[in-house]
Amino acid sequence: MKKKDLISKWLNFNLSDEELETFNNLDVSSSYHRIDRAAKHFKAPDFDRETSFYRLKKKLGTKRSSRKTNYYVSGIAATLIVAFGLFYFLNNSSDVEYLAANSETTQFILPDNSEVVLNSGSSVSFNQKNWGKERQLNLDGEAYFKVAKGETFTVYTSQGSVSVLGTQFKVNDRKDYFEVSCYEGLVKVIYQGKEQHLSAGKVFKVFDDRFVDETTSASKPAWLDQKSTFKSIPYRFVLQEMERQFDIVISGAGTDNDTLFTGSFNNENLETALQAVTIPLNLSYSINGKNVVLKINQQ
Amino acid sequence: MPTPLFKNVCDEQFFSKLYDQYSKDLHDFIYYKYGEHFDPEDKVHEAFIKLWKNCKRVAPDKAKSFLFTVINNITLNDIKHKKVVLKHQKLKPKEHTHETPQFIMEETEYLEKYEAALAKLPEGQRVAFLLNRVEGKRHKEIAEMLNISRKAVEKRIYTALEKLRQEIDGI
Structure with missing residues (x-):
């Protein structure tokens, strides 16, 4: 091999052990190694994508106010459709x-016979025409998937993506909260550019920048049986879930509480559910239409 | 890239995915090309803001080249008359315990020589060389970033290395 080719190969991190030895025997190799070491001293400043994106969003937030009206219109339109509980076709059918x-x-049921169940306050969108080629969909909120065998099936969320071949899993993408539970097979989670594999019974959870690895013995999400269960989740997320399940607004004590809560509530009866989550924290509640106010019990 | 799902880049999820994918490369590209003089993150933001404003007109598979072209133009506009100052952040020295003062002095001297030699490189060679040596990118990745052939990248990096060696060794 010519000297130049050998050097280029070294530069491309491509040398075999044998070639590396030849390279190291070159008269110039020590100079090159030295330069290589020096180069590392001039690294670009660390770049954190997440905080940087947050700063970008702030900038965009101020510049996008003129588009707000459009959002309201589409928001109202969406709510109307939600009210009828129908799915609809966008301009592009x-x-x-x-x-x-x-x-x-x-x-x-998806075109390939995969099953999807959406939990309260969630939506899923996908392109029907391309479904045969690529099984991809967008999720906002929480959903359970029972995927038919076939090509890679990918769920995109605002915080990360989840890919599988054929299996059962759940994705929960809420504000400041991201969770993936695998019930069967193997699931690949990509969160902030990092890849992680979940086997059956494993749970991947992130909230408030904390990563939690857990296991689950359940074979499907509890909410398929009209129950919401929590394992070491900050209390405020529990209340947020309750707001979605009963379409209520909770205010007062506890709404910014970060105490970790383990337990469950019933999704069918508001009173029972409220008792289940307030008694352990020594709170009391009052219901006024769609508003629920929590108070700390005085001893 | 999951293009079929999105007609254009107006989707917020897709937009944030683009940010995840390309922001660091854009940042490093501007840093190694123009130095820290022009806040690279600011340039990244400007490019993405421009992309967002034009999101309806940019097809998903064109977003990457859009971003790289725009960020380059933005920075060029900014520097038009200013001279580039290449001042790279120095890594903190490793916490070796056995470093003699003489060793440290030699090391500092060497780094100064290196810095001077680096500043003399033509921009194209410097960017390719630094992306390769510092960020550990392969020729193919750099070719995609800079939109030039793999062979051209190979040549730039090799030439840069040779020039640095000759400059530093005083040949």
């Missing part, structure tokens, strides 16, 4: 969206 409003769940 191949884009399909399914929604589950607060206090309801929606179940549907």
